[in-house]
Amino acid sequence: MSSTLPVRPPPAILTPLLDLLCVGGLSLLVLVPLLLSGVDTLGFIAIGVLAWGQALLNYTHFMASYRIVYRSREMILRHKWASIGVPVILVAGVVAALMEAQGGGRVLLTVFFAVASGYLAWHYTGQVWGMMASYAHLEGVPFDRVERLLVRSGLRLLLAWHVLWFLKTALRNPGPVEQLYPVVSAGAILALGLGAVGLWRMRIRTQRIPPGRVLVPWVAIFVWYAALARWGLPALFLVQAFHALQYLEFPVRVELNRAMRDAPGQAAGRMAGYALVLLLAAVAAMLVVPGPAMSVVADLLGAGPENLVPVLVMYVINIHHYFTDGVVWKISNPEVRRELFAHVVPAGPAPAPAVAGKRGNRR
Numbered sequence: 001m002s003s004t005l006p007v008r009p010p011p012a013i014l015t016p017l018l019d020l021l022c023v024g025g026l027s028l029l030v031l032v033p034l035l036l037s038g039v040d041t042l043g044f045i046a047i048g049v050l051a052w053g054q055a056l057l058n059y060t061h062f063m064a065s066y067r068i069v070y071r072s073r074e075m076i077l078r079h080k081w082a083s084i085g086v087p088v089i090l091v092a093g094v095v096a097a098l099m100e101a102q103g104g105g106r107v108l109l110t111v112f113f114a115v116a117s118g119y120l121a122w123h124y125t126g127q128v129w130g131m132m133a134s135y136a137h138l139e140g141v142p143f144d145r146v147e148r149l150l151v152r153s154g155l156r157l158l159l160a161w162h163v164l165w166f167l168k169t170a171l172r173n174p175g176p177v178e179q180l181y182p183v184v185s186a187g188a189i190l191a192l193g194l195g196a197v198g199l200w201r202m203r204i205r206t207q208r209i210p211p212g213r214v215l216v217p218w219v220a221i222f223v224w225y226a227a228l229a230r231w232g233l234p235a236l237f238l239v240q241a242f243h244a245l246q247y248l249e250f251p252v253r254v255e256l257n258r259a260m261r262d263a264p265g266q267a268a269g270r271m272a273g274y275a276l277v278l279l280l281a282a283v284a285a286m287l288v289v290p291g292p293a294m295s296v297v298a299d300l301l302g303a304g305p306e307n308l309v310p311v312l313v314m315y316v317i318n319i320h321h322y323f324t325d326g327v328v329w330k331i332s333n334p335e336v337r338r339e340l341f342a343h344v345v346p347a348g349p350a351p352a353p354a355v356a357g358k359r360g361n362r363r
Contacts, residue, residue, distance in 0.1 A: 011138040012138065013134075014252070022245050022246055023135070023216050024131075024216040024219065024220025025212075026242065027223065027224065027239075028216065030238070031224070031227050031238070032223060034227070040231075041231065042234045042235065056282055057241050057244045057245060058241065058244045059317075060248065060282040061244035061245075061247045063278045064247075064278055066281075067251065067274075068254065068324075069082065070083065082320075083324075086319075090320060093108065096108055112312060112319075113170075116319055119322045120162070120166070121159045123322055124162060124224075124243060125158050125162070127246065127247060128155060128217045128218065129151065131217040131246060132217055136210070136211070138341075141210070144202075146201065147199075148198075150195065151198040151199070154191035154195040154198070155221070157187040157190055158188060158221065160184050161225060162225065162228075164180055165228060165229065169233055185229075220242070224239045224243075250340065254339050257340070257342040259274075260342075260343070
């Protein structure tokens with residue numbers, strides 16, 4: 001009589017290959033050849049099609065986040081600030097901005113723009129750190145305190161570059177921003193060095209090269225920002241799509257784990273219904289805020305009255321998304337950790353201190 005040991009599931013969110021592609025591998029396959037080709041513009045890409053495709057993927061990742069926060073009354077009440085308080089404040093801000101615009105003012109619109117720009121930078125860099133921490137945990141090689149400090153410090157420098165780049169690109173009169181831009185661009189080189197030292201230190205400590213799913217998101221964000229620096233706002237459509245793809249497999253895994261737990265025989269049907277609802281909700285959001293509304297950002301202070309509502313709604317969704325993620329992906333929360341990693345035997349001795357989130361120690 002033979003006995004077999006139970007087969008341990010691969011340490012992955014979906015599968016190792018899909019993880020690698022979603023976390024940034026696909027973006028490297030697309031952007032690195034384009035950057036090396038030396039093309040000065042993305043004019044050969046159908047920007048209209050790209051904008052709508054990016055919007056569909058982007059709003060799908062928003063709706064996946066909302067599905068987690070608003071899935072139950074208990075969840076809503078547990079996180080009242082993110083689920084109720086922030087939306088009320090944002091709606092009041094929209095009303096005030098529209099009233100001000102009737103008199104020709106643009107101060108509140110500019111405030112929305114500045115807040116959304118800052119959060120977007122925090123969002124990108126925080127999510128990349130979270131991906132690195134998540135996969136390091138799954139691989140059983142979590143970052144130590146010094147490595148975490150080095151990598152995250154570098155990402156904070158990239159955050160500053162992102163904000164300055166966006167202001168320089170989008171504002172009609174960037175003024176002093178253009179003078180600071182070379183300084184923060186030099187800081188991006190320092191960011192590369194800090195992260196490289198942190199990852200090299202991890203290699204020495206663990207006696208192994210950091211796993212691909214840890215390295216790829218770190219490399220990817222430098223490539224994303226190189227694309228933004230070269231091609232400007234058109235590249236943002238590509239980068240935002242890759243950012244949304246990077247995020248999506250996490251709520252998908254949570255939903256799949258719940259389906260396998262609650263109704264294993266119906267998991268496939270439940271996941272198909274989940275995907276359909278997300279897509280329909282994303283399409284509905286796109287009808288309110290068309291993807292090309294992003295182009296208004298390039299001429300913000302000249303936005304006409306007919307564009308103000310979709311632009312403001314776009315800002316509200318983006319800003320609110322950062323707050324919902326702030327409560328959804330706190331891996332220090334045992335419930336969140338249990339739902340995200342329910343399909344694997346933890347590889348490491350302790351939960352990761354932070355996962356793919358955007359504010360503080362998250363996902």
